[in-house]
Amino acid sequence: xxxxxxxxxxxxxxxxxxxxxxxxxxxxxxxxxxxxxxxxxxxxxxxxxxxxxxxxxxxxxxxxxxxxxxxxxxxxxxxxxxxxxxxxxxxxxxxxxxxxxxxxxxxxxxxxxxxxxxxxxxxxxxxxxxxxxxxxxxxxxxxxxxxxxxxxxxxxxxxxxxxxxxxxxxxxxxxxxxxxxxxxxxxxxxxxxxxxxxxxxxxxxxxxxxxxxxxxxxxxxxxxxxxxxxxxxxxxxxxxxxxxxxxxxxxxxxxxxxxxxxxxxxxxxxxxxxxxxxxxxxxxxxxxxxxxxxxxxxxxxxxxxxxxxxxxxxxxxxxxxxxxxxxxxxxxxxxxxxxxxxxxxxxxxxxxxxxxxxxxxxxxxxxxxxxxxxxxxxxxxxxxxxxxxxxxxxxxxxxxxxxxxxxxxxxxxxxxxxxxxxxxxxxxxxxxxxxxxxxxxxxxxxxxxxxxxxxxxxxxxxxxxxxxxxxxxxxxxxxxxxxxxxxxxxxxxxxxxxxxxxxxxxxxxxxxxxxxxxxxxxxxxxxxxxxxxxxxxxxxxxxxxxxxxxxxxxxxxxxxxxxxxxxxxxxxxxxxxxxxxxxxxxxxxxxxxxxxxxxxxxxxxxxxxxxxxxxxxxxxxxxxxxxxxxxxxxxxxxxxxxxxxxxxxxxxx
Numbered sequence: 001x002x003x004x005x006x007x008x009x010x011x012x013x014x015x016x017x018x019x020x021x022x023x024x025x026x027x028x029x030x031x032x033x034x035x036x037x038x039x040x041x042x043x044x045x046x047x048x049x050x051x052x053x054x055x056x057x058x059x060x061x062x063x064x065x066x067x068x069x070x071x072x073x074x075x076x077x078x079x080x081x082x083x084x085x086x087x088x089x090x091x092x093x094x095x096x097x098x099x100x101x102x103x104x105x106x107x108x109x110x111x112x113x114x115x116x117x118x119x120x121x122x123x124x125x126x127x128x129x130x131x132x133x134x135x136x137x138x139x140x141x142x143x144x145x146x147x148x149x150x151x152x153x154x155x156x157x158x159x160x161x162x163x164x165x166x167x168x169x170x171x172x173x174x175x176x177x178x179x180x181x182x183x184x185x186x187x188x189x190x191x192x193x194x195x196x197x198x199x200x201x202x203x204x205x206x207x208x209x210x211x212x213x214x215x216x217x218x219x220x221x222x223x224x225x226x227x228x229x230x231x232x233x234x235x236x237x238x239x240x241x242x243x244x245x246x247x248x249x250x251x252x253x254x255x256x257x258x259x260x261x262x263x264x265x266x267x268x269x270x271x272x273x274x275x276x277x278x279x280x281x282x283x284x285x286x287x288x289x290x291x292x293x294x295x296x297x298x299x300x301x302x303x304x305x306x307x308x309x310x311x312x313x314x315x316x317x318x319x320x321x322x323x324x325x326x327x328x329x330x331x332x333x334x335x336x337x338x339x340x341x342x343x344x345x346x347x348x349x350x351x352x353x354x355x356x357x358x359x360x361x362x363x364x365x366x367x368x369x370x371x372x373x374x375x376x377x378x379x380x381x382x383x384x385x386x387x388x389x390x391x392x393x394x395x396x397x398x399x400x401x402x403x404x405x406x407x408x409x410x411x412x413x414x415x416x417x418x419x420x421x422x423x424x425x426x427x428x429x430x431x432x433x434x435x436x437x438x439x440x441x442x443x444x445x446x447x448x449x450x451x452x453x454x455x456x457x458x459x460x461x462x463x464x465x466x467x468x469x470x471x472x473x474x475x476x477x478x479x480x481x482x483x484x485x486x487x488x489x490x491x492x493x494x495x496x497x498x499x500x501x502x503x504x505x506x507x508x509x510x511x512x513x514x515x516x517x518x519x520x521x522x523x524x525x526x527x528x529x530x531x532x533x534x535x536x537x538x539x540x541x542x543x544x545x546x547x548x549x550x551x552x553x554x555x556x557x558x559x560x561x562x563x564x565x566x567x568x569x570x571x572x573x574x575x576x577x578x579x580x581x582x583x584x585x586x587x588x589x590x591x592x593x594x595x596x597x598x599x600x601x602x603x604x605x606x607x608x609x610x611x612x613x614x615x616x617x618x619x620x621x622x623x624x625x626x627x628x629x630x631x632x633x634x635x636x637x638x639x640x641x642x643x644x645x646x647x648x649x650x651x652x653x
């Protein structure tokens with residue numbers, strides 16, 4: 001039969017041929033991409049020459065020549081979209097094919113990026129984690145100015161080119177900032193010409209002229225359908241088939257950690273600029289951030305997906321430390337928290353592992369420093385040289401920070417968790433083990449004792465006291481201590497850190513003549529346990545003075561035979577003999593402080609975290625430290641309660 005064996009060429013392949021040819025490709029390259037023979041392509045091109053000028057004129061004046069019997073070639077030229085349709089992977093040109101596997105080449109060729117080894121390393125680790133069937137979590141700590149935001153932008157674009165069906169969530173501290181990042185990704189995908197950065201950036205070696213164009217080499221990303229989702233905060237890219245757009249979640253969506261993002265789930269969740277100096281140090285902001293992170297951010301990633309958060313270290317209690325402290329238990333499921341181990345697995349301890357993979361990129365690697373020549377702006381970057389980004393983070397700038405602000409250099413630029421001697425308490429003093437000084441510390445943790453329990457074997461006399469650090473607007477800290485003078489040990493029985501009012505600390509109902517609040521609850525509990533609290537140390541600065549002014553408080557003291565001792569904090573907290581730094585470190589260093597177990601116990605964990613992050617210039621997050629100091633400051637003046645003297649009576653009674 002005439003025509004038998006001839007392949008029908010789809011309109012998409014025809015459009016793909018013409019757009020590829022017009023983008024500068026050779027006739028042979030365009031025919032390969034369109035899946036047609038070279039002879040067919042040559043025939044189309046020769047026929048097109050005859051009508052190209054006429055068709056160009058028709059396009060300009062808006063005339064429709066399709067009904068004038070011109071044929072399919074003319075129709076292809078007139079209706080050709082601005083960008084080619086999605087190009088199947090098997091028909092990509094060699095540069096596009098290479099770009100899918102080579103992240104460094106992809107960035108240089110299409111995005112105009114200068115080589116950056118640490119960014120390439122991080123990108124490949126994300127790809128590796130995406131290949132895992134279970135959820136994966138990652139913390140990337142990198143100094144400011146190294147290009148962390150650029151990395152996440154480039155990774156997102158690269159992943160979309162590799163797999164258009166991927167769902168990427170871009171997160172930041174605010175919706176506005178997240179939207180800005182998402183808009184950058186969309187603009188990169190829409191770009192119709194190779195990137196041309198600022199010539200000055202090129203001259204300084206911070207950028208390159210792009211060679212290829214993503215929308216041409218991979219096919220258009222912006223859907224032709226005018227009703228398709230294509231907003232700055234969320235959009236769906238063109239799929240290989242039109243059916244791929246139906247009922248699909250956004251390819252890219254943007255959410256701020258402070259906004260309500262309940263709906264979408266994603267395969268790749270990238271959070272940048274979430275931690276800030278404010279929410280890393282200020283207790284209320286930090287607690288709010290961590291709560292939202294646990295409840296919402298981590299819940300957005302689907303099985304087989306990856307959540308990565310990037311930023312610079314800000315302190316030992318920042319978001320990154322919170323993430324890195326999390327552990328999971330093998331074979332027990334994502335929801336298992338490590339409790340009731342014996343009941344769940346009596347024969348084997350569950351395998352504990354870190355939930356988050358930790359990538360650390362320091363600004364300076366001393367072990368790779370071979371002298372001044374290795375620290376030049378033109379020297380090789382890490383891992384072939386000591387500087388992470390020799391031009392952006394020059395040795396001249398880094399050495400200035402290192403000499404003038406060693407603490408900032410260590411934490412912000414070197415991503416160190418703690419500096420030796422920087423904080424009130426060294427963590428090894430609490431946990432036990434060999435410290436950086438080579439000393440073996442016994443630690444302060446009673447691993448077999450949970451909060452609220454009395455340690456066994458106590459011998460009298462025992463002083464039972466509680467301390468309160470109140471706040472009219474933020475968090476209160478309340479601690480219950482047992483002091484054994486014979487051994488000089490201080491046992492923390494219970495601790496609370498929460499928002500309270502004065503009435504919630506100690507209230508009185510005049511109608512029922514009953515007391516309520518934490519003070520009443522703890523007082524009764526201590527009595528029932530055989531160690532009634534004899535003294536309450538309460539800070540009465542400023543707004544807290546009213547607490548001790550109420551008549552019902554005095555009646556409550558008489559009812560329980562206790563003393564409420566007012567404490568006033570001034571500059572005495574820095575006193576060289578009686579201040580925080582004078583009284584507390586020796587007790588922790590020698591193990592005289594005894595704490596309930598840290599295993600699955602947020603109270604002890606929070607207490608240790610605050611003690612190991614306290615500095616004298618800290619303004620927030622010091623409630624538990626202060627309550628601890630109040631108790632210790634007043635303890636030498638207290639005496640253990642004794643039985644009341646027997647009243648004299650006549651012999652005949």
